[in-house]
Amino acid sequence: MGSGTLKGRASAGTGDPEDLTAEQVRTLLNVADGATANASDTYLLNRANHSGTQAISTVAGLQDALDSKAPAALGVNTQTGANYTLQLTDRNSVVNRNSGSSNTTTVPPNSAVAFPVGSTVVIHQLGTGASSIVAGAGVTIRKRANRNLTLSGQYALATLVKIGTDEWVCSGDLEAV
Incomplete structure (x- = not known):
């Protein structure tokens, strides 16, 4: 069989990696084209390298910390x-x-x-x-x-x-x- 096929096997895990195209491997692994596969943890953890927003509830303890700083009603x-x-x-x-x-x-x-x-x-x-x-x-x-x-x-x-x-x-x- 030619490049880009699974040679008729039931799953990709049973075949040799060279039997798949790079696009098929990314699709199977659910990795988008252009993704940074080899970025360091330091790079990935640096907020400056990210865009968008994150809900307060996803950061452990953040809401409690903010509440303790805000003046409360008497x-x-x-x-x-x-x-x-x-x-x-x-x-x-x-x-x-x-x-x-x-x-x-x-x-x-x-x-x-x-x-x-x-x-x-x-x-x-x-x-x-x-x-x-x-x-x-x-x-x-x-x-x-x-x-x-x-x-x-x-x-x-x-x-x-x-x-x-x-x-x-x-x-x-x-x-x-």
Whole structure:
């Protein structure tokens, strides 16, 4: 038989490779014409040598890494009682103090609630009752010298930022001393 035939055999694996044309071998192996058969792994792994797009889901861990970098929407925790002590779930969230009576929000010591340094909590006086922030045992809350830790009225906001193990800074719409 001439070049380009399988000599009548049932499969190409039973014949001599020289019995097939190069085009037939590529077809059987599903390799396109012009494919780079001998490129090094370094070349093939270099993204600069590729075009097109790749779905995020095909890169292990990429979506989680991106999510950890993007700012998340603040959670909201509405409290109506007279006293509330911050919980770890309040980290990077807004605590609404919705009461017609005076109320306090306590910042607990690290030994009770271990907020990571850099955590923020926004206190929002949603109700008409005066909302105050108090330091738990061993906690220091820093603020401007001419302010106290009572929000200035309904709809006022104050932000707490943890700057040390038992040290926070509070800034926002606080009453003047």
